[in-house]
């Protein structure tokens with residue numbers, strides 16, 4: 079038995095070129111399948127957990143999905159801003175309990191900067207009505223103070239008291255606001271939502287760093303030092319979006335109609351739950367199709383293994399007879415072929431998982447930036463164990479077939495194969 | 498059990514064999530014995546059933562009737578697994594061609610029986626030494642030992658195959674037309690080397706060939722048709 083397994087490894091090594099190609103196919107296929115499953119799982123997680131306790135999200139009129147993406151998931155950007163007067167008009171509507179303005183557009187080393195008010199930390203809810211908590215420090219109270227999401231602090235190794243500078247736009251190498259550094263005054267507890275990857279500052283700070291800017295570029299020859307910004311009116315004239323909480327949830331449709339018909343400018347209000355469902359329905363279809371397709375790719379990879387092994391079996395008929403003469407039983411020859419197939423499958427899947435790890439490392443930031451999906455670094459989830467078992471089981475079936483053929487062949491051939 | 502006062506290596510009584518799904522009986526051998534250490538040359542035309550007989554002796558096929566006693570045990574009464582073990586422990590095979598696993602070195606091919614049979618590993622002593630000694634005796638140059646077997650010439654391959662059959666001193670050697678792939682001058686050289694080693698190890702040898710001219714140095718020469726009644730009945 080041990081002799082046979084050792085031979086299985088050696089014989090596989092002898093045919094490493096053909097088997098290597100098959101192995102690569104299996105590796106790529108399983109990496110694809112795991113990636114799709116992981117993105118699917120994490121997307122669902124990201125979308126369902128990202129926001130709760132907010133009755134309406136309001137922005138310039140566009141698509142509801144687009145509004146959700148930039149306002150909640152920090153993905154993409156708004157085509158238009160909304161005027162501060164519009165915000166005030168709706169914030170003071172009698173049905174409104176609270177309203178929190180949001181300004182987006184700057185970044186710090188690839189992390190989105192969110193300009194808002196301290197109320198954000200009080201009213202924002204995620205997951206199951208959970209409030210934001212501080213792991214260190216407290217909310218900002220003044221200009222040039224910032225509160226970091228947990229992932230920002232962890233990845234950039236920042237602590238309360240550190241100073242950071244912001245960049246205009248989302249590109250890491252965009253034009254800078256280096257002349258006006260911010261002090262970290264608080265770090266939020268982890269939430270598993272886009273909040274973790276946001277840098278929070280107050281609205282006045284956003285106005286302050288753009289005082290000497292016009293149309294997205296610094297004004298040449300004009301530089302207003304940080305000490306002097308308070309002499310200016312820092313009330314923002316425009317914001318990107320705002321979140322609304324109602325006194326009575328029953329008013330939600332009435333207020334939504336009111337906002338959508340607002341005369342001052344074209345606005346749109348969406349209910350996060352409804353918009354997320356809509357988003358999910360679009361994605362759910364794609365997601366199912368992708369999953370089915372990548373499962374098919376894995377099956378094709380394993381079919382390649384089967385084909386390679388069956389083709390090699392004819393050349394190896396002689397080898398099987400030699401092993402038989404040396405005392406190998408038909409059962410052991412069955413084992414030889416099956417072990418070889420399983421070895422290739424297992425190595426293939428292992429390489430695939432390696433590829434997945436590397437891929438996650440490189441693509442997670444892209445997924446976050448463009449789709450708001452947060453890929454979690456974690457060990458295998460239960461459904462992934464299931465997937466792994468399914469791949470290995472299919473590989474086993476694919477390997478049993480050449481094994482069975484070898485068994486039949488050795489019984490028919492005895493010691494002298496007739497070709 | 499005994500033949501001319503010597504213990505028998507092989508003793509066949511009333512053996513009948515028919516290939517599956519075939520009408521005609523292929524072998525019908527009332528009696529055939531080989532003494533321990535005896536070197537027998539068995540000849541007959543192609544398709545006469547020589548290889549079939551060797552398969553029965555190796556225990557990869559089971560006769561319809563009759564007994565095959567090897568070294569005192571009737572292998573027709575053993576289970577398939579025990580027959581495989583018996584073959585690994587007591588029989589060394591050499592075939593016409595392609596005897597070796599082409600992706601193993603010559604030396605590793607010779608050592609294979611020791612990985613399949615603990616008995617042969619023990620009897621070989623230091624297996625590597627035994628292998629190199631056999632290869633030396635069989636005239637295989639040392640620079641060929643570590644080459645992949647697939648790269649050796651046919652003549653070299655047959656000598657490696659002989660060394661593999663001999664390692665661990667099995668009591669029975671079975672050679673099925675081992676010289677057919679060699680050119681005429683090398684045939685006799687190979688046979689002499691094989692006979693000398695078989696003698697040195699004290700193994701019985703059943704050498705099968707369709708070519709009667711090679712029988713010169715054997716203890717005994719037999720035609721299959723003399724012991725096989727099935728062949729004579731055919732029209």
Ligand SMILES: Nc1ncnc2c1ncn2[C@@H]1O[C@H](COP(=O)(O)OP(=O)(O)O)[C@@H](O)[C@H]1O
Nearest residue numbers: 490491516523542543544545546547548549550
């Ligand atoms: N694997 C097999 N299946 C069915 N019939 C076989 C098989 N091998 C050999 N035979 C038949 O047995 C007969 C004897 O063949 P074989 O033992 O190979 O003869 P030899 O070795 O003397 O040339 C042949 O007629 C052949 O048709």
Ligand SMILES: [Mg+2]
Nearest residue numbers: 544547548673
């Ligand atoms: Mg033959």
